[in-house]
Amino acid sequence: MLLDGTGSRPVGLGELPSPVNAVDAKALVRQALWAGRGLEAGDDPLLMAYVEDTRVTTPEKLAERHARAAWPAAAAERAALTRALLGTLRAGMRPASRRLYEEVERPLATVLAHMEATGIRFDVEQLAGLTGQLRRRLAELEAAIQELVGRPFKVSSRDQLEALLFDELGLAPSRQTALTNKRSTDNETLSALRDAHPVVPLILEHRELAKLVGTYLEPLPRWVNPQTGRLHTTFDQTNAATGRLASLNPNLQNIPIRTEAGRPIRGAFCAAEGYRLVSADYSQIELRILAHLSGDPTLVRAFALGEDIHRITAARVAGIALEAVTREQRSQAKTINYGLSYGLSAVGLAERTGMSRGEASRFIKRYFEEYPGIEAYVRETKRLCKEHGYVEDLFGRRRYIPDINAPGAAIRVRAENAAINMPVQGACASIIKKAMVEAFPALCELGARLLLQVHDELVVEAPEDRVEEVGALLRKTMTGVVELAVPLEVEVGHGKTWLEAHGG
DNA sequence: TAGATTACGGGG
DNA sequence: CACGCCCCGTAATCTA
Numbered sequence: 001m002l003l004d005g006t007g008s009r010p011v012g013l014g015e016l017p018s019p020v021n022a023v024d025a026k027a028l029v030r031q032a033l034w035a036g037r038g039l040e041a042g043d044d045p046l047l048m049a050y051v052e053d054t055r056v057t058t059p060e061k062l063a064e065r066h067a068r069a070a071w072p073a074a075a076a077e078r079a080a081l082t083r084a085l086l087g088t089l090r091a092g093m094r095p096a097s098r099r100l101y102e103e104v105e106r107p108l109a110t111v112l113a114h115m116e117a118t119g120i121r122f123d124v125e126q127l128a129g130l131t132g133q134l135r136r137r138l139a140e141l142e143a144a145i146q147e148l149v150g151r152p153f154k155v156s157s158r159d160q161l162e163a164l165l166f167d168e169l170g171l172a173p174s175r176q177t178a179l180t181n182k183r184s185t186d187n188e189t190l191s192a193l194r195d196a197h198p199v200v201p202l203i204l205e206h207r208e209l210a211k212l213v214g215t216y217l218e219p220l221p222r223w224v225n226p227q228t229g230r231l232h233t234t235f236d237q238t239n240a241a242t243g244r245l246a247s248l249n250p251n252l253q254n255i256p257i258r259t260e261a262g263r264p265i266r267g268a269f270c271a272a273e274g275y276r277l278v279s280a281d282y283s284q285i286e287l288r289i290l291a292h293l294s295g296d297p298t299l300v301r302a303f304a305l306g307e308d309i310h311r312i313t314a315a316r317v318a319g320i321a322l323e324a325v326t327r328e329q330r331s332q333a334k335t336i337n338y339g340l341s342y343g344l345s346a347v348g349l350a351e352r353t354g355m356s357r358g359e360a361s362r363f364i365k366r367y368f369e370e371y372p373g374i375e376a377y378v379r380e381t382k383r384l385c386k387e388h389g390y391v392e393d394l395f396g397r398r399r400y401i402p403d404i405n406a407p408g409a410a411i412r413v414r415a416e417n418a419a420i421n422m423p424v425q426g427a428c429a430s431i432i433k434k435a436m437v438e439a440f441p442a443l444c445e446l447g448a449r450l451l452l453q454v455h456d457e458l459v460v461e462a463p464e465d466r467v468e469e470v471g472a473l474l475r476k477t478m479t480g481v482v483e484l485a486v487p488l489e490v491e492v493g494h495g496k497t498w499l500e501a502h503g504g
Numbered sequence: 505t506a507g508a509t510t511a512c513g514g515g516g
Numbered sequence: 517c518a519c520g521c522c523c524c525g526t527a528a529t530c531t532a
Contacts, residue, residue, distance in 0.1 A: 182510095186513085245523095254524065343521080345519045
């Protein structure tokens with residue numbers, strides 16, 4: 001969180017003209033923290049308004065909604081309006097959202113400022129080898145693709161790819177893009193066509209590697225602050241409709257982990273000399289919250305017994321023993337578990353798993369017979385949202401969804417799915433935020449530094465001789481932050497790098 | 505030429 | 517008809 005000096009607006013670095021200025025802005029925050037200023041949590045009308053209505057994400061919307069005015073251009077007027085809004089908002093807050101604001105969001109702003117100012121060490125040298133390797137492979141792929149196609153061809157252009165695959169090569173398109181009805185060339189489509197023509201697997205590999213080079217390997221080194229040698233992200237506290245944080249400039253909440261080609265990038269995120277990275281992440285927290293909210297007996301019992309839900313689903317889908325479930329199968333089951341809970345259709349399930357539509361329909365029927373509480377939760381949440389026009393998470397964070405009563409079915413279904421999802425995702429966000437606020441002072445006492453939050457994971461830099469204490473503290477704080485019908489479980493790991501610390 | 509839109513794919 | 521949700525960044529392409 002950064003202050004713009006005129007009110008209390010968290011400023012995304014995207015509004016700043018260049019990474020260089022972004023670095024300067026971070027330096028100012030560091031100076032303020034070192035000087036002992038900025039440590040007292042200040043009230044923030046935008047945070048107050050956001051908790052009560054997550055659509056209020058900017059000062060412009062704050063002014064429009066709560067002062068029926070435009071957000072002024074002049075700093076003095078901004079300050080005056082901010083002060084006026086503080087008074088009216090403070091007086092009008094609901095008790096639940098007041099607690100969420102005072103106990104979570106307001107103190108969290110200070111924690112986030114520390115995290116941003118601290119940054120995380122990033123070893124540029126270590127990545128140079130991988131970058132060169134992927135660049136050479138990309139050149140190989142381009143040559144091979146060129147050879148097969150017989151003419152110059154820009155692999156990164158989905159329009160050119162569409163023409164090549166479906167017009168020249170006569171392959172069968174699967175589905176259309178959402179807004180312009182073009183024939184889709186996305187990963188799902190290409191994977192289905194993998195064996196239809198030898199160029200397709202080459203294009204798939206090119207896509208994956210180009211993504212890694214263009215999104216991570218080339219930009220990240222440029223974001224390293226020359227003064228600190230570290231990456232300083234910005235956390236936007238008032239952006240997500242569900243109450244989650246967002247990370248930007250650079251985004252450190254989407255660093256690759258799922259594929260072999262991308263995972264090594266996490267190895268460049270490392271601890272300072274004399275420190276180790278400690279990673280603590282909630283296991284299956286969204287499903288546990290769903291179990292709590294729905295009270296589904298089967299789900300609650302499974303979690304109480306410490307069973308692996310994704311593994312169980314994977315075994316059922318594949319019709320195999322629990323022990324025979326592979327990493328990929330479990331990952332697919334994860335998609336099914338979360339997808340079905342949030343409205344995934346039979347068609348969507350069939351597309352993602354290779355089942356026929358009939359099989360998918362039967363599977364969904366079985367799934368909801370197995371978990372009747374989930375079905376009831378879905379029905380009841382939609383009903384409440386249609387009645388009130390909003391949904392809330394466990395702590396009273398509110399998301400308005402006016403589309404819930406839209407006449408168009410597609411728009412309405414989308415709104416219904418969002419309504420089902422928000423109380424779960426929002427509770428998850430509130431819970432880990434609360435854990436951050438509670439753990440932060442104790443971490444400081446141990447000489448440790450909170451560095452990153454990735455939705456269900458915290459990353460901490462701990463002195464080498466305090467690793468065990470820090471791990472225990474994180475586990476205790478994260479599991480104890482709220483009492484649910486099911487236990488919360490936390491996996492803790494540590495290592496010299498993020499890769500080692502998190503499931504490495 | 506610059507900004508907006510679109511498709512795509514990385515994470516949870 | 518279409519049909520998991522929440523984000524952010526990149527590249528190509530469109531539009532002013």
